Structure formats: structure tokens, C-alpha cells
Amino acid sequence: MASIEIGRICVKTRGREAGSKCVIVDIVDENFVLVTGPSKVSGVKRRRSNVTHIEPxxxxxxxxxxxxxxEVEGKLREAGLLDFMKEKVKPKLTVM
Known part of the structure; x- marks a missing residue:
């Protein structure tokens, strides 16, 4: 599995932005990271996120x-990942 690092693209798994993709911009500490969509691209605002709420x-x-x-949007455009970032991911449901 991919690691938590600056520049890694992740999927938000919880909250109102669940299923949206984001990019890790900074690592706050062992529990939190700063992520952005950017908002114009995937709808994820720049905010602090718990590492348990994202999937790399x-x-x-x-x-x-x-x-x-x-800068993030420019790098995504260079890498040809803008369409990938706009796609929503449907969360997997676990049956108990």
C-alpha cells in the first residue's frame, strides 16, 4: 500500500467529501495531514484531515x-490527472 507523503493522491473516506480525491500538501503530525482537492478540481477544500479518514x-x-x-492544479494538469481527480469513488460497504 502507498504511504502517507507529500504529493500523494488520496480518497477521502469519511465526512461530506467522502468519495472525493485530494492531494496531501503537508504532514502536520503522525495523526493529521493538510489536504486539498483543489476545490475547483475535485471539490475538496484545503483543510486538515485525520490520516484514518483518507485512503492513499x-x-x-x-x-x-x-x-x-x-501549484497543485498545475502539477495535476502536467501529469494528466485532472480527469482522474474529478472522478468520484463509491465507498465500499461492509456487511456484518
Missing amino acids: TDKKVEISKGATDE
Whole structure:
């Protein structure tokens, strides 16, 4: 599985943005990261997120720590990942 690192593309698994993709912009501590969609691309606002509420994917973009939304969007465009970021992911339901 992919690790939690700056530039890693993740899927939000909880909250109102569940199913949306985001990019890790900064690592706050061992429990929290700063993520952004950016909002114009995937609808995820720049905010702090618990690492248990995101699921890393195998994709990554090369950004610097604390990159702005415009820089992140530019790197996603360069990598050809804008359409990938706009796709919603349907959460898996577990049956008990």
C-alpha cells in the first residue's frame, strides 16, 4: 500500500467529501495531514484531515511542502490527472 507523503493522491473516506480525491500538501503530525482537492478540481477544500479518514492511492505528483492550490492544479494538469481527480469513488460497504 502507498504511504502517507507529500504529493500523494488520496480518497477521502469519511465526512461530506467522502468519495472525493485530494492531494496531501503537508504532514502536520503522525495523526493529521493538510489536504486539498483543489476545490475547483475535485471539490475538496484545503483543510486538515485525520490520516484514518483518507485512503492513499498509487498515484503521486511532485509538489513542494505547503504548495498553493494553483501549484497543485498545475502539477495535476502536467501529469494528466485532472480527469482522474474529478472522478468520484463509491465507498465500499461492509456487511456484518
